[in-house]
Amino acid sequence: MGYARVSSKGQDLAGQVRLLKKAGCVRICVEKVGTREKIRPECNAALRPADTHTVTMLDRLGRNMVELITSAQDLAERDHRLEILTGPPAGTYDPHGAGKALFVVFAAMA
Numbered sequence: 001m002g003y004a005r006v007s008s009k010g011q012d013l014a015g016q017v018r019l020l021k022k023a024g025c026v027r028i029c030v031e032k033v034g035t036r037e038k039i040r041p042e043c044n045a046a047l048r049p050a051d052t053h054t055v056t057m058l059d060r061l062g063r064n065m066v067e068l069i070t071s072a073q074d075l076a077e078r079d080h081r082l083e084i085l086t087g088p089p090a091g092t093y094d095p096h097g098a099g100k101a102l103f104v105v106f107a108a109m110a
Contacts, residue, residue: 001047002028002054003061016056023085025054044074052081100107 002020004013013030020028029043047053053075055061061082062068072093075082082093 001025001043003043004028004056005060007063008032014061016067019056019085020054023054023083032079037072044071044078047078047080049077049079051090052083054083054085056085057087059085 002017002023002025004016004020006013006016009032011032013032017028017030027043027046029046031043044053058068061071061084072082083091084090
């Protein structure tokens with residue numbers, strides 16, 4: 001499940017959607033969420049068992065460390081993997097794997 005997000009109506013999702021399709025995402029959820037709104041993507045509810053939640057960059061998952069950690073924890077608690085396509089933390093994070101600690105470090109730097 002790919003997830004593309006922009007924070008204003010004037011921004012374009014096309015680049016994110018293109019990267020997600022290239023990465024093999026069959027389903028893509030898109031959102032336009034203002035900077036003051038809490039991110040709670042509806043597509044998280046659409047994730048099926050063993051799905052991977054894929055974002056183009058870490059900042060698409062959340063706008064600050066709290067949102068990043070909360071989103072990653074929510075995915076892990078539901079036993080979903082997280083895949084980040086670009087940037088320093090690029091890779092796939094398994095909810096039970098050693099990459100969890102590394103993700104927290106990169107989230108703090110983001």
